[in-house]
Amino acid sequence: MDAKYTLIGKQNYRLPVLGRQLLVCLSACVYSFMLGLSFGSPTVAVAQLRARANSTDAVSREMGSWIASASGFVAIPTVVVSVIVVHHFGRKKVYNYATVVSFVCFTILYCSKNATDLLVSRLFCGVQSGLLLSTFLMVMTESMKPRYRGLFFALKSASIYWGVWCSNTIGTFCPYNYIGIVGMSCSVINFFITFVIPETPFWLASRGRYEECAAAHRWLKGADEDTEKELKAIFDSFQKDGKVPIQTRKSLLTTVKEYWTIICQPSFYKPVSIGFIIEMMCVATGKLVFAMYAIEIIGKVTKNKTTAHYFMLILDGFSVLGMYMGCVLAKRLKRRTMLLCSSTLSAILMFAVSFYLYLVKFKIMSENNILFLSILVLYSLITCCGPMLLFSVICGELFPLKGRSFGVILSGVINSALFGLSMKFTPYLLWAINTENTFLFFAIFSTTCIILEYKYLPETKDKTLNEIAALFQ
Template sequence: MNIPFLRQILVASSPQLAAISVGGAIGFPSVLLEQLKTNDSSIQLEMELSTWIGSSHGFAGIPSILMPTLMQWKGRKMSYFISCLFIFIGWLLIYFSENVITIIIGECFQGLGNNSLVVATFNSLSEMLDPKFRIIAMSIYINNEALGVSVASIIGRYLHWKTVSIAMSIPITLALIIGFLWPESPSWLAYKGDYVKCEEAFLWLRGSSEDSQKELKELLRAQKEMYIANRKSKVTLKKLGTQITSRDFYMPLFQSFVILCSVYGSGILVVIVYGIDMMQKATKNSSATHFGMIIIFVSIYLGSLVSIFLMKFFKNKTVYMTSGIFAATFMLGASVVTFLQSVSVVSEESLLCLFFIIFFVASTSMGISTTGYCLAAEVMPVKHRGLGGATYIIQVCILHSVILKFSPYLILYMNLWATFMLFSVIEYVCMIYVWKNVPETKGRTLQEIEDFYNHGRFVTRSGEIEEECLARE
C-alpha cells in the first residue's frame, strides 16, 4: 500500500470539500434573491439591499491581499484553517439571520474566506503534493467550485434558503476537520529555518523514495540560499518604483486586467445571480424559467469538466478565445431577441432568449470561466508575483462587486437588450485585444514569458539576450 500517496490524498481532499462550499457561496445569492422576494418571506427585500446581496463578496474579499503575508508569518496550515473558518462563520451567520443586514455580514465573511482560501489552497497544494498530482488537484478544485454553484442553486429551487445554508456548511466543516490532520508545509518550515521539522513533514507526505530524497535536498539547498539572500536584500521605495515602471510588470498587469474583464464583463456572474429575474422578464413564463435555470446550473458544472479535456488537447489561449467568441455571439443573440420582443416583432412569451442564454453559459463554462483565471495569473512573471498577486486579488474582487452591484440598474434604466448588448461588446473587445497582444502560455517556461514582455516577442536565450538581461538586473 502506498502510504505517502494516501496521505497526499488526505491533504488534497480538504480543499476539494472546501471548494464546494466556496461555489455554494457564489451561487447562494440567486437563491436568496428568489426566495426573499416572495410574499410569504419574513424578511423584506428592497432593490438597494438586493444589489448588496449579490455584490458584497467581492468588496469583502479585498483584505485577502494580506493572506500571502499571513502565510509567510504563520504558515500554510494556519492560513488555510483561518480561511475555512471565515467561510464557516459566514454560513452560520446566514442561517441564524433575521434581517438582510445580518445576511450581508455573513456574505462578507464568505467573500473574505473565499478569496483567501484560493491563495492558501493553491500555495499549499503546490508545496505539499507530488508534482504530477498538483495540476490535477488544482483543476479539480475549480470543478468542485462549479459543482458547489450548481448544487446550491438547484436545491435552492426546492428547499428553504436556511436549509441550503446548512447543507453548504457541511463540506467546509469536514474540510476544517481534515485540515487539523495536515502537517505544516515543508517549504514553509525550510523558509523559517526549521530544517529538521521540514524533513519530517516532507518524508511524511512524500515518502523516502530516491526521487523524494532528491527533491528534499533541492528544497533545503534552495531555501538556505534564499535565506542568505533575503538577509542581504532590503526593500526600498526606489526598488518598488523600478518594479512598477518595468515593462515586464505593467504590461502583464494590464493584460491580466483585460482577461479578467472578459470573464466578469461577459455577464456570466450576472446570469448566475440575477438569472431568474432576467429570464422571467424575457420569457414571461415562470415554469420555463425555472426549468431553464436548472439546465443553466447543470451546464456550469458540465462545462467546467469539459474545459479540463479541452485544455489538455488544445492551447490555453485557443480554448479561451473560442469560448469567448461563442459566448459573446450567443449573448448578442439574446440581445437581438429581447430587442425584437421590446418592439413586438417577437412574442413576449418566446423562449428564444432562454435558449441563447443556456448556450452562452455552456460556452463560457467551457473556457473563459476556467482558463481566464489561469491565463491572467500565468502572464505575471515570477519575480513580480508578490505585488502582482496582490493586484490580481484586488482586480478580481472589484470586478466581481462592480458587475453585480450595477447590473440591476443597467437592466432597469437601459433595458434588458441593451445590457446584453453591452456584455457582448465588452467580450468582443477583450477577445480582439487578447488575440493581438497576449502570449500563449502553454508549453512556455516562466523565463520565456518574462522575455516576451521584456522584448515584445518570444526569444531564444542566446548570449546576447543573456547579457542584456544581466545588464538590466
C-alpha cells in the same frame, strides 16, 4: 543540488504521489464548493424573502444589490491583510482561518430570517473569499505537479458551479437556510484536511527553511528526476548570488523601495497586467452577473417566476457539464487556443441573445422560450468550458515568483473590485437599458478583452513556474 538536499534512502508515505496531490486538490475543491454555495445563496434567498412577504419591498433593489456585491467589497481589505499574513506566517495558517470564517458565515446564513441577516452573512462571505483569493492560487500552483495542475485547477473551478447548483436547488425546493447546513458540514471536513497538507515549498524556501522545503516538496510531488530538478530550481532562485533570506525587521521605507524595484521590472508588471486582462474577461463574459441575477433576468424574458427557477437549474446543470468538458479539453488543447476560441464563441452567443431579444421587442418574431433557453444553454456550456474554467489556471500560473505576495494582493484587489462593482450595478443596468442592451454591453466588453488576450497572452501549459517566469525576462 547540495548534498544535504539530495534524496537519501526510500521515502515511506502512506499515500502515493497521486494520492497526495489529490488530497491537495480535494481541499481546494471543497473550498470552491463552499464559495459556490455562498455565491448562489443570494439568488434564491432574496427570491424567497420577497415571496414570503408577497412584495419586492421586502428586499429593495438597493438592498438586493448590496447583498449580491457586499462580499466583493469586503474581500478587498481582506485580501490585503491576508496576503501580509500569508507572507509572514505561511499559506497553511490562512487556509485554517478561512475554514473557521466559512463556518461562521454558514451558521449566520442558517439562522437568518430577513435581508439584514442575509447581508451580515454576505459580509462574512467576503472575508472568506478574500482569505481564499490570497491563498488558493499560491497553494495550488506551488503544490501541484505541472502535469496535473491544469486538470486540478479545472476540477476546482467546476466545484464552484457544483456549489452554485446545489445552492440554487436547495433554494428552489426547500428553505434557503438549509444551504447553511451543507456549508457548515463542508467547513468541518476541510478543517481536518488542512492539517494533513504541509506548508508550500516556495514559502518555506523564502524563509530559509530549506530542509523543511525539501521534505514538503517531496511529500507533495515525489522525488523523481524532474521533481528534484524543480526543487533545485527553487533553491537556486532563493540562493542567487549566495544570498539566503534572513528574517529581520525592515523599515517601511526599505520595504517600499524593494517593492517599487520589483514592480518596475518586466518580469512583474507584464504577467500582472496580463492577469488583469484575464480577470476583466472573467467579468466581461457576464456569466457571474447572469448567474447571480438569473431569476430576475430570465423572469423578465419569460414573464413566469416558476419557469425562471427551472431554467436557472437547467443552466446550472449545463454550467457544471461545461466545466467537465473543459477539463477534458484542457488536457488536449493549449491554454491560449482554448481560451481565445471559447471566449469568442461566448461573445457571439451574447450577441445572439441580444439580437433575439431585439427581434421580440420590435415584434419581428414571437417569443420562443425554447429558443431562448437553447441559446443560454450553449452560452453556459461554452463560457464555463473556457473563460470561467481557465481564469484561475492562467492567473495562478502567471503570478511572478519575485514579489509574488504583492502580485497576489493586486490580483485579489482587482478581482474583488470587479466582482463587487459588476454585482452592484448590474440591477441598475438591467433597469436602465433593459435586458437586451445589457447582453449587448457585455458582448462588446468581452470582445475588447479577447483582442487584448490575443495580442499579449503567452502559452503556459505544462511549463514550470520558473519556465513561465522566464517568458517575461
